[in-house]
Amino acid sequence: MLAYFGPQGTFTEQAARAFSATGDLAPYDTVPATLAATRRGETDASCVPVENSVEGAVPATMDALTEGAPLVAVAETVLAVRFSVLVRPGVTDPKTVASHPHALAQVRHWLAANLPSATAVATTSTAAAARSVLAGEFDAAVSAPVAVRHYPLEVLADDVADVRDAKTRFLLLRRPGPLPEPTGHDRTSVVVTATDKVGALSELLAELALRRINLTRIESRPTKGRLGEYRFYIDLDGHVAEPRVGDALAALRRHCPDTRFLGSYPKAAAGGARVDDEEFVAAAEWLASVREGRGA
Numbered sequence: 001m002l003a004y005f006g007p008q009g010t011f012t013e014q015a016a017r018a019f020s021a022t023g024d025l026a027p028y029d030t031v032p033a034t035l036a037a038t039r040r041g042e043t044d045a046s047c048v049p050v051e052n053s054v055e056g057a058v059p060a061t062m063d064a065l066t067e068g069a070p071l072v073a074v075a076e077t078v079l080a081v082r083f084s085v086l087v088r089p090g091v092t093d094p095k096t097v098a099s100h101p102h103a104l105a106q107v108r109h110w111l112a113a114n115l116p117s118a119t120a121v122a123t124t125s126t127a128a129a130a131r132s133v134l135a136g137e138f139d140a141a142v143s144a145p146v147a148v149r150h151y152p153l154e155v156l157a158d159d160v161a162d163v164r165d166a167k168t169r170f171l172l173l174r175r176p177g178p179l180p181e182p183t184g185h186d187r188t189s190v191v192v193t194a195t196d197k198v199g200a201l202s203e204l205l206a207e208l209a210l211r212r213i214n215l216t217r218i219e220s221r222p223t224k225g226r227l228g229e230y231r232f233y234i235d236l237d238g239h240v241a242e243p244r245v246g247d248a249l250a251a252l253r254r255h256c257p258d259t260r261f262l263g264s265y266p267k268a269a270a271g272g273a274r275v276d277d278e279e280f281v282a283a284a285e286w287l288a289s290v291r292e293g294r295g296a
């Protein structure tokens with residue numbers, strides 16, 4: 001059973017279908033509730049959104065990944081997101097438009113130009129907005145086009161995004177267990193807390209640069225402890241099973257004892273320069289032979 005950030009008709013449900021061979025899916029209303037179901041063993045895995053090409057990180061996911069028992073990503077998928085405005089049959093001049101904050105942010109200009117007198121209201125998800133419209137709480141929802149299959153609403157407008165070709169990346173997370181095999185086109189995700197001292201972040205990043213590891217993303221979130229104390233969410237090219245990446249993660253862990261490993265998994269789209277790992281593998285073998293007394 002795969003938990004997803006629902007209810008039915010969310011973008012995340014579409015992403016979850018890409019991960020599930022059986023279609024055995026269970027919706028949960030929030031990202032923390034989705035992950036909690038997998039943590040307590042009610043579901044085998046969770047599908048949640050992690051970032052969008054226009055709006056950036058999904059803070060609820062970042063926080064939920066570090067608060068609570070560890071989960072690790074075993075796969076990712078990227079979906080193109082298109083938005084429709086849905087209304088109850090007959091409604092032509094909505095006064096309230098509801099959606100997930102990420103969706104509202106991506107249709108802001110369209111709303112200002114086309115529904116200038118409508119007030120935007122945030123809901124937990126795009127499909128929750130559709131459900132509230134059906135219940136008469138709001139007049140319109142900005143939802144995934146598939147939402148009309150689940151909720152008897154009408155399409156007032158299609159393809160309303162301000163930026164064409166927006167993409168959202170989703171992760172499939174499980175309780176810690178055997179890691180996916182390296183494919184040569186993998187991504188590793190890790191969370192570190194930099195101490196409050198000169199050069200702390202640059203020391204961490206230097207560990208990656210020294211090993212010619214490509215950083216694909218870095219985001220910060222407050223630890224919610226002291227003001228000015230942050231967690232850094234780092235994505236990098238490579239798999240922890242590769243000596244180069246393993247070495248770098250061990251170095252990050254030396255700098256930061258509460259480093260959390262968030263997984264090594266195949267990248268949705270093969271991209272970025274492929275780094276030649278040969279020297280690192282050869283060096284690791286050399287070290288092993290020295291340690292085992294086989295000389296060098």
Ligand SMILES: O=C(O)C(=O)Cc1ccccc1
Pocket residue numbers: 005009010011012013049052081100102103124125126127144168
């Ligand atoms: O609310 C949804 O449908 C989600 O899956 C979250 C989301 C919202 C906006 C863009 C991409 C994903």
